[in-house]
Amino acid sequence: MDQTRAPYFQALLDYVDAGVIPFHTPGHKQGIGMDQAFREFVGDNIASIDLTPMPGIDDLLQPTDSILEAQQLAAEAYGAQRTYFLINGSTSGNQCMMMAAANPGDLVAVPRNSHKSLLGSLVMSGARPVYMQPDVDESLHMDHTVSPQTVQRTLDEHPGLKAVYIVSPTYYGIAADLESLVRIVHERDKILMVDEAWGPHFHFHPDLPLSATAAGADMCINSTHKMLSSFSQTAMLHQQGDRVRVDRLEAVLKLFLSTSPNLPMVASLDVARRQMATEGPALLSRTIDLANETRRRLNQIPGVYCFGEELQGTNGVFDLDPTKITITVKDLGYTGYEASEILRRRYNVQVELADLFNVVALFTIGTSQEAAERLILGVSELAREDRAVDIFSPSGVLQRRLKTGTYKLPKTPPMRMLPRDAFLADTEPVRFKSSKGRICAEVITPYPPGIPVISPGEEITKEIIDYLDLEIKAGVRMQGPFDKDLKMIRVVKEKTPSLSGEAPAAPA
Ligand SMILES: Cc1ncc(COP(=O)(O)O)c(C=O)c1O
Known part of the structure; x- marks a missing residue:
């Protein structure tokens, strides 16, 4: 294919050039109706291509023309069989991958240090997580990736697993051994999904880690906006092989998409791919x-x-x-x-x-x-x-905690209910410091990096209370809890029956 083309961006330019009189959305009508200060700042060009699908402008929900070609160009550039443009970030990518791969009750192996959007995908899909512990670096105070040995052991212990989900690279840029992971997971004919939100550039330079598409993952997601040049919220989902049902994946993508995608965002994906395919190695x-x-x-x-x-x-x-x-x-x-x-x-x-x-x-x-x-x-x-x-x-609070060992990345707490069951259960607010032993109903995530310390369905342990207390003292911003200061926390009401009626899987 001709990677110098940007067919979707071109379609928008052609529409503007044709001087069509717009009796369609969006209401600002190519900028004319916009707040003047905003219009002057952002400029008329961007407003003029903020259009809606119509003849000559392909539809992201049912692409048949320029978006289809733009996605095929992206698939070729990334070495995938199919690529889909996303306009709600890798957040929706995680949700779509899980909804495509797993039915309610299916077992899926996931690292405990996944981004909180994985939790959303578990709530929506009803999949049963088998948590895998990533390797931890105590001195840098960070989780790295899940090793092939851990994945192997998890597959041995849970032969009924439907799929394995991996995060690589981490927020800190640490990449997993994807080639080995693909081999191990495919030996058992399971699906491997990779959250490669932080690695959309990997495929375009030999000095960067191997990309998930090159390694052979069945599905992966890239936050194109994070490390390449497309607008915020844009991302891509790549798919290859025959383990994933493509009809199901495409139906799920349509379920999650707005019927009014922002077209400049979609065009920015088209040109970001062109930029990488034509100039990527030099720029990188x-x-x-x-x-x-x-x-x-x-x-x-x-x-x-x-x-x-x-x-x-x-x-x-x-x-x-x-x-x-x-x-x-x-x-x-x-x-x-x-x-x-x-x-x-x-x-x-x-x-x-x-x-x-x-x-x-x-x-x-x-x-x-x-x-x-x-x-x-x-x-x-x-x-x-x-x-x-x-x-x-030596007299500082953190040093004391480090010495006495009360300051450590906390162990994964026991999962007492499925995330979906706890999320949808009847809940009540209790004082956070007295919540030990209760089942958490919310996701509590220091942001960034956006990795939950505790998720719905998990038991609140003393270690978790101490750790979150310390993070709050250190000034970290918490995302997720209904009480942002975490004085109170929502827990599952006692004696709440589990929706699915299933006992959760024991963590690996
Ligand atoms: C590992 C990981 N996955 C997914 C996401 C969600 O990506 P997005 O912000 O593109 O929705 C993030 C965001 O930081 C992330 O760090």
Whole structure:
């Protein structure tokens, strides 16, 4: 196919050129009816292609023309059999993959450190999760990926599994051994789904980890907006092989799609694919070099550590995405949250993610040398400062918790009900600190990275209460609970019958 074409973008341009008089949605009529200040700011061009499916403009729900071609071009570029454009992020990608692969009650192996959208997919599909423990790095305070051995063991222990779901890479850019995972899962003729939200660029450069499509995953998702150049909310779902029922997948996609997709967003996927297919290797080479050089210079700053190739081959780390720089600041006496705030307030630098020990800076094809210099300046100034209160000092609260061992990534709590059953059950609010032993009815997620500490159906343990208490003290923003300060939590009312009537699977 001709990868220099962007057929869907072209169809929108042709419509604008034709000067059609619009008696159709959207109501702003190519910008004319828009709020003036907004129109002046965003410009007429984007408003002029914010249209609706009609003759000459293909329909994302039933593509037959330019969107069909754009998706086929994307499939070819990614080495997939079929590619589908998504306009509600990898969030909807996770939901669609699970709904396509599993029926209510089907067992699906999933890592416990999945993004919270996986939980949505379990609630919607009614699949029964068998949680797999990813390898944990205590010193960096982060979960890595699930190892092939863990997947093998899970398949041995649960021969009835319908599918395996993997997250690779992680938010921090750690990639799993996808080739081995594909082999292990396909030996048993099960479906392998990969949440590759953070790896839409992998397929286009040999120095990046192997992409899920190249490894042979049955389905995978890419947040094209995260690491490539399409608009926010856009993503792609790739499929290959004959283990997934394509008619079912396509029916599910239609169920989840708005009947009024935002066409500039869809066009931005078309051109992001063209950009990667035609210029990807060159653009990514520059990005990788810039990120590697920045990492090297950051590592020269006393007290700062940015992990790199030395981690490769350790537990849960098969490969690394060099375009993500995790800056570990704990030896500077700061939490990642504090460092992130200072970098923003004093140096006008905004990182992607902060956690207790780290901040993460994303380098993409849009990152300039000047931006990298500013990051290095900000971090070196941060390192030079005298800390008045060192949160990790011997008298500091975190240090005490670290020493007494009460501060650790908490173990996965026991699952007492299916996520769907607990989510839909009758609930009541109770004081969070006194909720030990109750079944959680909400998902509680420090954001970012968006990985739930506790999910619906899980028992609230003392360890979970202590850990969340500490994260709140450290200033982390919680997503999910009805009480954002987490003074109260929603739990399943006692003696609630389980909807499915099924006992949950024991965690692997
Ligand atoms: C691993 C993972 N999967 C899925 C998602 C959801 O992606 P999106 O924001 O494109 O909906 C995220 C978002 O951060 C994520 O980190």
